[in-house]
Amino acid sequence: MATRSALTARRIRIATELRKLRERVGMTSTEAAKQLGTSSGQLSNVETARFGVSPERVRAMARLYDCPDQAYIAALIDMATDKTLGWWESYREVLPSGLLDLAELEHHATAVRTAYTTHIPGLLQTADHAREIFRHVIPAPTPPEVEHRVSHRIKRQDVIYRANPLPYRTVIHEAALRMQVGGRDVARAQLQHLLVMSERDHISVQVLPFDVGAFPGSGQSINYLQGPVPRLDTAQLDQFHGPVLLDSEAHLEKYRRLLDVVEDTALTPEKSRDLIRSITQDL
CATH class of the missing domain: 1.10.260.40 (lambda repressor-like DNA-binding domains)
Structure with missing residues (x-):
């Protein structure tokens, strides 16, 4: 060994x-x-x-x-x-290991489901939006550190662009859509990008509007990465100190059911696009 x-x-x-x-x-x-x-x-x-x-x-x-x-x-x-060293390994000396773990899990996943309350999902962010997010990390990163994080995030997105793209479903709260991260121009470009990506066959974008009120998992960003079999699924939660990975059967079942409820509560993909267009026009 x-x-x-x-x-x-x-x-x-x-x-x-x-x-x-x-x-x-x-x-x-x-x-x-x-x-x-x-x-x-x-x-x-x-x-x-x-x-x-x-x-x-x-x-x-x-x-x-x-x-x-x-x-x-x-x-x-x-x-x-599997002895393959993925592209993310080149970032091992410059980024937290949790970010590398997420990229590795996404690369090997068979499908991904997410729910976000105050952020646009990383796989659907523009570079300008991501850059503005990373500028506000605490402790404050240096400009090179910001660019490392941005390039890593954009490279992660290969899983939804590759020849066999990863099936991706996300629910985004209206609050995240209305935050003008980076100012009006950056926010408008981000929403337009979100609309374009939502039209892809393998991507589903649903919006939780303000008027739904309380809902399960509010305030928590969730990434649920499906493995080759359900027992090898992983739930990843964003915490202030970094990503947290969960793989116990009880946790996996909890987050599968939570995402089911959130998706059932959210607007349909078609109505979600209508709301995103309306918010874009208001900018």
């Missing part, structure tokens, strides 16, 4: 999933290591992502832990064998 150089989101996730499988059957790490023909120290290193894990070892662990879900096992093996 080779030591991994960087604790990426996917490397941490496969380690977490293997630990969950062992804990579900009530087996201690010492018991599991003995039956796997390894030491408890080596197993601990696998379960904390310090060591990588081979496809054969993943299969052996799945058999030992009585996991019958072949699609899930295949997805874990795919994660274990």
